[in-house]
Amino acid sequence: MKENFLWGTATASYQCEGGWNEGGRVPSLWDIFLHKNNLENGNVASDHYHQYKEDIRLMKEGGHNTYRFSLAWPRIIKNLQGEVNQEGINFYHNVIDECLANGIEPFITLFHWDLPQYLEEIGGWASREVVAAFEHYAAIVFKEYGDKVTYWTTFNEPRYYVFSGYKIGNYPPAIDDTQLTIQASFYMMLANAKAVKQYREMGQNGKIGIVHSYSPIFGIDDSLETKIAMRNADNYFNNWILDTAILGEIPVDMLGRLHEKYDLSFMKTDDFKTIKENTVEFVGLNYYARALIRPYSGGETILRINNSGAEGRGTSKVVVKNWFEQVWDPTSEFTEWDTEIYPQGLYEGIMMAYRKYGIPIYITENGIGMYEDITVESIRDEKRIEFLNDHIDAIQRAVEEGADVRGYYIWSTMDLYSWKNGHDKRYGLVAIDFENDCKRKPKASYYWYKQVCESNGKTIERKREYDSNFVSL
Template sequence: MEVTEQKQKQVKYVFPEDFWWGSSASATQMEGAADVDGKGQNIWDYWYEQEPNRFHNGIGPADTSNFYYRYKEDIALMKEVGHNSFRFSISWSRLIPEGTGDVNEKAAAFYQDVIDELLDKDIEPFVNLFHFDMPMPLQEKGGWESREVVDAYRDYAAICFRLFGDKVKKWFTHNEPIVPVEGGYLYDFHYPNVVDFRRAVQVAYHTQLSSALAIQKYREQGQDGEIGIILNLTPSYPRSSNPADLEASRIADAFFNRSFLDPSVKGEFPQELVAILREKGYLPVHSKADLDVIRENTVDLLGVNYYQPRRVKAKEYAVHPDAPFMPDRFFDSYEMPGRKMNVHRGWEIYEKGIYDILVNLRENYGNIPCFISENGMGVEGEEKFRGEDGIIQDDYRIDFIKDHLRWVHQALSEGTNVKGYHLWTFMDNWSWTNAYKNRYGFVSVNLEKDGERSIKKSGEWMKQVVLQNGF
């Protein structure tokens, strides 16, 4: 009894008993086995074949953490660091190799085994359907530019619900849907490396429609869980209270946050954004029937990924008339003097941003049930922090998590409907074109020793947080 009381005295930030503690990951970034057991090619497999030079140290998606082979070991480690929930994604090209057509039975058995293993360890599976990994045969048909691909995704989602819906009660349609728009169609950091605002708008619209159609299917099947979407919400802070700076931040927010947040939660696109697209002649090809689907199929649950803020100011210079049309025609980026940085990633660390997002959801989005679905700190050269005992001493990660959780706790104490915190990520994983440049996990993956796993200091710390339900 005295030990329990002593523990409670030490715990300043107490979280609800049913708080979701865990981490998030994605299929392409952790499974490996990229061309094994009937898996089809996705855009990352294809792009790596074409341009391996675009990937850090020439490491492609076949050389990831090999969760496909080691999932039992990895899930046992999740249990050891205190997970009660874990978000992963299903690889569309593994489950349905051509993107449409027959289900790959070996893939269905693999995901069934992963789900069973998680449930056996009392870890709730949170399943995401799409994490940047378009099957290549569908990309060749236009990817998200194509209405046909939207329907293919809807059918894929319906298959997943039928196969796994009896055991999985937390579903997500997309992870960070703005990122393939930015990376693939505006800023050249994802395949197909297009720079074309008109095509980007169509991709964004169809992605949102695909989410609503999946939600519609989920409800038509009479599934009894919750379905949502995972959005990277990046608060757009103005440089000053000058009206021009405030306007710049509102427009940036409409492009990068509200473009998916508003239709996902409210069923409608932000009017400011629609007005800009209409005025400039960039409205997507759309139909009233599809807009009705978006309006009627909003999310039950919202995942929030937060890493850094966006800081903007009014434009300093006129835009060159022949330059490609881009969102930053309406604002410039602003570097706040004295900002705290993660120098490895080149990202600002601003912990209060997580609180501002949650307050915004409470005040302007009906206090929708939500959770922090990603938050994390990528560090380059982390091996140098490995102690004599073999454990990586990542105190900087512990501090990063603590400083964000304090703000989550503050929002919680003020009535925000935030239900959990998932770190990105469980174990060091392959990260798109950055490959293994930056490490994020609770668990180290030693590439020099055949992917040997070892729990970092942050993982041991997290285990205590979960035991005490706070820190």
């Protein structure tokens, strides 16, 4: 990789911190939703709130030169009036300072899904009021940490967050309402533009981007019908985030189709101007799998996600009525959570994104969730090592072909709470004993990645050229 390439791992505040009612933190929509429904929660998670110094020490000893993490909005802003919680401000100063003291570059996300409950109660992201609240929050954060932090991202995976909460309904607020899905999608992208504008007006010296849940689009053949379905799928999965944030343009064909059935009058002329004039400087791509697409063949919309692991294996299904269907390659390998293992999709996805947008790319999440026995003396996670090796190899191939990729973050630093998947879905390079004071134990992949980081990727085993029977965009 190029000199100064960022090698690190990633977490999210709700998934790793714990301390849910400590240090002046107020409840998030996840706290309320999980407690009300008596579901497994992140009250303790990985206890990063109390053990962050050990975690950062492990990062340093593991060869990291960067750490991607998010700030908890409920830990920083107390209420609708925008009152600042100084204990929360101080906590993140401590985390950032600990990173810098250990030679680790902080790579910070403003919003990784833990919306304060007081904002959820006024409509959440489907309300324009939350855009203004996000602006206020961003201004506080930029002022506090701007002289220490070079890399900022506004949102983590706005598409996944909105669709899961407002349309699929498996995440809070757990509803199925297409009109509210459209509103929340638009307001998050408007908030992204307003935060970018604010960052630049404040004279910050760093760089600001956005992180997207990236699903490169592949088709089952090169027929016209499939190409139309692929375009619809690309709008659904990718373009309304990437085109909007990078080009400042919401896909007009998508808006046209939505306008036929839904009320778009909440989108104001000044909003489009703000979005156009305030685009990001880089993009973070979270890659887990591609989307293989065929033309829509009939029936109602189905958006079913496997949050049950092995018990629900094979239950995931995505059909968007009159738009497209996602299908599964029977020759591929899948995780217990129905995620296809397809490194070629990362290589081709990087090339697609770089050819289209031409801005710096960071692979901000990539990893594999597995069931693991962490009680053994040595955790030999060879499957994870193979997965990571093949995906880093895919990045190296894209870089060799001219793509400007500047960093790679494994999901995740340590085992953590994986939303509705609970704690059994383990992604970490460091094991967490959730039953025993969250004690840390590095896995084989931790030591393997240390060599990758310290060699700047030279220890990666190179693979043969890819071969595919499917059509990519």
